[in-house]
Structure formats: C-alpha cells, structure tokens
Amino acid sequence: xxxxxxxxxxxxxxxxxxxxxxxxxxxxxxxxxxxxxxxxxxxxxxxxxxxxxxxxxxxxxxxxxxxxxxxxx
Numbered sequence: 001x002x003x004x005x006x007x008x009x010x011x012x013x014x015x016x017x018x019x020x021x022x023x024x025x026x027x028x029x030x031x032x033x034x035x036x037x038x039x040x041x042x043x044x045x046x047x048x049x050x051x052x053x054x055x056x057x058x059x060x061x062x063x064x065x066x067x068x069x070x071x072x073x
C-alpha cells in the first residue's frame with residue numbers, strides 16, 4: 001500500500017479513538033470540525049475587512065489633514 005493510505009488510515013483510527021474516549025459520535029466530530037473551519041474562514045474575512053476599513057480611515061484622515069494644511073497657507 002502507498003504511504004498516504006497508511007497515513008489516512010492512521011488518522012481515521014486516531015479520530016475513532018478520540019471520539020470513543022470523548023464519548024462523541026464520529027459524525028458529530030466531523031460536523032464540529034466543519035463548523036470550526038467555517039468560523040475560521042469567517043474570522044479571516046473579518047480581519048481582512050478590518051484592515052481594509054483601517055486603510056480607508058487612514059486615507060480619509062490623511063486627506064483631511066492635507067485640506068487643513070492647504071487652508072492654513
């Protein structure tokens with residue numbers, strides 16, 4: 001068998017073992033994990049939007065500062 005099949009089986013058995021130890025169903029574990037991936041994607045998108053808003057606010061503030069500077073002269 002190729003090495004990746006061994007790794008896949010090992011991960012599968014580790015998951016089954018963890019689920020038994022924790023007393024949860026395998027399907028529940030995968031559902032939880034899928035939800036976590038979606039939450040992580042959402043957090044990444046939120047961080048990206050925050051950076052974009054910070055940049056926009058910086059540009060607005062900078063343009064206001066330039067306008068004040070021009071009025072003072």
